[in-house]
Amino acid sequence: MRPLEDVRILSLEQYGAGPFGSLHLADLGADVLKVEDPGVGGDVGRYVPPFAEGEDSLFFETFNRNKRSISLDLSNPHGRKVFEDLVRESDVVYSNLRGDVPEKIGITYEQLKHLNPAIVCCSLTGFGMTGPRAKEPGYDYILQGLAGWMSVTGDPDGPPTKSGLSLVDYSGGFVAAISILAGLHAARRDGVGGDCDLSLYDTAMGLLTYPATWHLNGGFEPVRTRNSAHPSLVPFQAFEATDGWLVVGCAKEKFWQRLVVAIDRPELAQDPRFVDFANRGRHAAELLPILEAVFATASVDHWLSKLRPAGVPTGPINDIGQALTEEHTLARGLIVDTDHPRFGTVRQVASPVRFGTQRPEYRRAPSRGEHSEDVARSLGYDDERIAELAAAGAFGTNPAEGIS
Template structure:
């Protein structure tokens, strides 16, 4: 069996953060039943440009492989009835909605425990279900601004800058997946479920880690650094070579000593200006220009190869295309393929979550309502008359 093959999650999810959290569970074998609102055409992720046609998009494919889809209007009594029957046979209800919405549409533990005392209700919201911002919608860009991330990112003379990826959304999805699994574990042990109140705001704040600890305990004020330099380890940053950019990182004294040999400046290892972490940090304005003058004289390959041979942390700064063809990407089985009726073979990156030695299998993201017959008939035991009646009463839109 796959690691999570005995887990069933009813997912009232949409767009990015929520589906990103559950796709890793799906890859591990969990049954993720996506509830898609027929009034709005299902998950909005189906329509994200630029690679979108009809109800299919490559964006949706990246977040929803290995899942099932059921169109269900939770605002109707009939649709609500189907949802409640699903709760009875599931381990968790997972959602990513505005903070006040789970209570409003009655998908919290107190709303559902009479149906299934062990149900886990994991709500990933923008700002959480409590606090002054709980009713506000939360988006990655907004959270990067509020949590100080943008102030930390970019060159010193440039504007505050967001990450090139939606890191709050994606990290929030991972946090939600961990919370959901912990909740299911506890519910199976104790027979009692719970709410998991997870938020993007909490996630973004939690990821401030040591800069926050430095500030709270020592008054540290983070500043942006030139060429993505580490705030305290020198050198550890991007450098320009003759034909591109690469990163060199001396996170240990031995790496600095090895670097001085590769750049043909072995005397710098004992130079009182550069000998220790503290010396190099104090004299970074002297050292970095010296290194820049040296590195720009050769190509990236001419630096990366000898640095790697000397076991100094280094890497070419790839674009996305180069990252996809890195030999290590291929060796780690990080590119996967699925077959799609509109797109043909769809290639995408695999989940980084690994459990055991068996590689996951991959199935394309579902068409909207594709799994209705199986869910309603095989799982819930509805016959054709019952399904027809539910349809007439607007359960499925």
């Protein structure tokens, strides 16, 4: 069996952060059942351009492979009844909605524990379910600003800058996956579930890590650095070669000793200004121009051929295409394929989460409501009961949205 094959997750998820969290669990074998609202056309990720046609998008495929979908109107009492039947047979109710919404729609532990005392209710919201911003929507870009990320990102002479990827969203997804697994462990051990009150805001603040510790305890004020330089280790930054850029990092003294030999400047190691981390930090304005002038004399490949064999941490600054075709990317099996009726073969990156030697199997993302009938029958509903529920609007007002 796959690691999570005996786990069912009811997921009221949408867009990026929520689906990204459950994606890793689905790849590990969990039955992630997307509960999609027919009143709004399901997960908004289905419609994200530029690669979108109808209800299919490559954005949606990225975050929803290996999942199933049921169209269900929770505001309809009949749809609510189906949802409650599913809660009885599930392990987790997962959502990424605004902080005040989970309680409004009745998906907190207090509201569901009578159906299943061991249910784990995980809510990944923008700002959490408490606090002055609980009712506000939270988006990655806004949170990067609020949490101070943008103040330390970008060139010192440029404007505050967001990260190139939606790292608050994706990190929030990982936080949710970890919390779900912790909740599952506790529920199976104790027979009692509970709430996971998670937020993107908490995630962004938590990722401030050691700069926050330095500030709280020593008054440290982080600043933006030229060429993405590390705030305390010199040299550890991007250097420009004749045909591109590479990153060189001396996180240990031994790497500095190796670097100066590899670039044919061994005398730098004996210079009293550069003998250790502290001195290199104090004299960075003198050292870095020397190194920049050296790296500007040859190509990226030339320097990689010198530094990598010498054991100096280094790598090219790739574009996305180069990263996806890196030898190591392919060797690690990080590109996976699924078959899609509209897009044909869809290639995407694999989840980095792994256990054991068994490789995941990959299945395309579900069409909206694709598994509604299968799920209904798994609950013991016969044809007559399914027809009654469909007529009552449990699966949506348009038969095409739910069960035909």
